[in-house]
Amino acid sequence: MVCPEQLPPTGIQVIIVGAEGIGGLACAIECQNKGHSVIVLEKFPKLEILGDIISFGPNAGRIIERWGNGLVADRLRPITLNHTGSTWRRFDGAEITKMRTHGLKFGSPMYNGHRGEFHEIFFNFAKETGVEIRLGQRVEEYWEEPGKAGVIVNGQRMEADLVVGADGVRSKARKLVLGYDDKPHSSGYAVWRTWFTSEELAKDPLTEWMTKGDTHTGWFGPDVHFLAASLKQGKDISWVCTHEDKADIEESWSFPGKIEDVLKVVGDWDPVVQTLVKKTPPDTLVDWKLVYRDPLPTWISKGARTCLLGDAAHPFLPTSIQGASQAMEDGVVLAACLHAAGKDRVPLAVRSYERIRYERCRRAQRLGETNRDTWHKADFSTVLEKEKAGGMKLPTPPWLFSHDSETNAYRVFPQVSKDILAGKYGSEEIGNQTGICEKKLTTVSAPVTKQAEVGA
Ligand SMILES: Cc1cc2nc3c(=O)[nH]c(=O)nc-3n(C[C@H](O)[C@H](O)[C@H](O)COP(=O)(O)OP(=O)(O)OC[C@H]3O[C@@H](n4cnc5c(N)ncnc54)[C@H](O)[C@@H]3O)c2cc1C
Structure with missing residues (x-):
């Protein structure tokens, strides 16, 4: 049953x-x-x-x-x-802290x-x-x-x-x-988000480590954060980047994202972040508006x-x-x-x-x-x-x-x-x-x- x-x-x-x-x-x-x-x-x-x-x-x-x-x-x-666990980094790649996963500390897993x-x-x-x-x-x-x-x-x-x-x-x-x-109001933020397979990242020495197993890393900067994960033994990659957004949110709230727009925000960050963004298949990227109610x-x-x-x-x-x-x-x-x-x-x-x-x-x-x-x-x-x-x-x-x-x-x-x-x-x-x-x-x-x- x-x-x-x-x-x-x-x-x-x-x-x-x-x-x-x-x-x-x-x-x-x-x-x-x-x-x-x-x-x-x-x-x-x-x-x-x-x-x-x-x-x-x-x-x-x-x-x-x-x-x-x-x-x-x-x-x-x-x-x-x-x-x-996760590694938290400053935008330039310097390590801020590490966090272990909580496993069964709360009685059930995430x-x-x-x-x-x-x-x-x-x-x-x-x-x-x-x-x-x-x-x-x-x-x-x-x-x-x-x-x-x-x-x-x-x-x-x-x-x-x-x-x-x-x-x-x-x-x-x-x-x-x-x-x-x-009616919804603009929050002033949006999230670029994507999910794709990791073949291209496996070929690059900067990102190869992500494709060897499951990982989770965050990079933080002024009014922006970027979270990346590799899953299924490193075969799939997902990243999300929450950034300032001044666009109107009238009707649609999910748009195709543009790699060049992401690079305008994180183009001088840790080279790992830059590589992740540059190797993202453009058709997988969306720009997701966060609006308030x-x-x-x-x-x-x-x-x-x-x-x-x-x-x-x-x-x-x-x-x-x-x-x-x-x-x-x-x-x-x-x-x-x-x-x-x-x-x-x-x-x-x-x-x-x-x-x-x-x-x-x-x-x-x-x-x-x-x-x-x-x-x-x-x-x-x-x-x-x-x-x-x-x-x-x-x-x-x-x-x-x-x-x-x-x-x-x-x-x-x-x-x-x-x-x-x-x-x-x-x-x-x-x-x-x-x-x-x-x-x-x-x-x-x-x-x-x-x-x-x-x-x-
Ligand atoms: C397409 C989509 C993609 C998402 N992707 C992510 C993600 O990648 N990561 C993340 O963290 N969160 C994502 N979310 C949001 C996340 O799923 C929700 O925040 C959370 O799971 C709560 O979901 P919900 O069931 O309340 O609402 P929703 O997930 O929004 O589901 C609402 C459902 O109602 C249906 N519906 C709406 N109006 C009508 C109608 N008039 N008649 C019949 N059906 C109707 C919609 O088609 C949808 O199936 C996504 C939501 C959607 C809709």
Whole structure:
């Protein structure tokens, strides 16, 4: 049996929008495992192997390891970055510090690899567990009525107990949830990113070392950082370079990148960086805009029959290295709350999901901002001496990495749901548990900092 952990049917019908994303798929797998009945709708007509490097922290590794009792983890392992640590360098190549990988320090491993290849493994596993995925289904509209919600897709009206908008940074579901269209703002940064095979680098003495095994190196300069990894025993190379960007972000946010533009920024850096850039096949390079959004006041509709998940709810900066992991945690918590609440209390489950997830997620988002500032605003004339204190190292907070989102959700659900029913978060939240609840958009309080879009 592919999914020995699958629980008996709950009768809860869930429509999830977004199967080419990590968040929607994780939610589908978790809902299926908890006995809910799931249909996933995706606008892409076929599975695509998209993107480049992506990271799953130990908090997501814990989720992955449970899927199929280790089956998914076994499939990921051969294509996962398998290194002993990272080397951080100043832009000129001088070594700043070394960081060992944390292995099983937090109870489960990290998984870093090609987003599209990882996604394909999750996609196939979801189908094997019985999730119904319908491709070529572009959701045109979200709707909600007392006691039910649904979508209009290809002219057809579909309904369920709950609709999950896992439809990414350009989410359409957000409008139903918020009651207005929120606009992105320029962040002043963009990321050049690429993934290619290493044959040409193997021929160059400056980069040959990267092709002998898996490696991870970062170079840091004023307002720029450059991270390079070699994977699959050095056969594949990925690098990302976060840089200042003054271009308009009106419509498109991913453009073909130009090697000459990258060299204008890092052309006088460590010769290893220069070689990496010059030997990058130009057609693999993209320039990915990072735009800001104001934090959403809520992730759930007034009736709590429609909710947002993953980037649709909370886009992350790549420097948080948590975007995909937090999207996964969302799915786990939502599925567990639905299971704990039962079919007659779907709105209570959805409110509990938001309560359990919101602040933790904001805290993880803020790490992306502090990491970026630590890296970009360092005093590079003194960084080599100062770094002995370890200030540039990536933080590895136990509250983030040791967290078991499933166990925690079942543990706190009874109290959180009781507090919601008791009106602790505002009397407008009490409502009718089997039908529509009136709830103001301001019920979740959050510090008003910005959210970054497109993530780690
Ligand atoms: C093409 C692509 C490439 C990416 N590459 C990287 C990468 O290399 N590295 C990295 O760290 N992060 C990458 N990301 C971002 C990363 O996947 C997310 O930050 C994170 O995994 C959370 O994902 P998500 O599922 O919330 O959203 P997303 O990954 O954005 O997925 C949203 C899904 O919803 C679908 N969708 C949207 N609107 C509709 C609609 N109206 N009807 C039906 N379906 C709809 C989209 O097609 C997509 O499949 C990429 C995202 C995308 C979409």
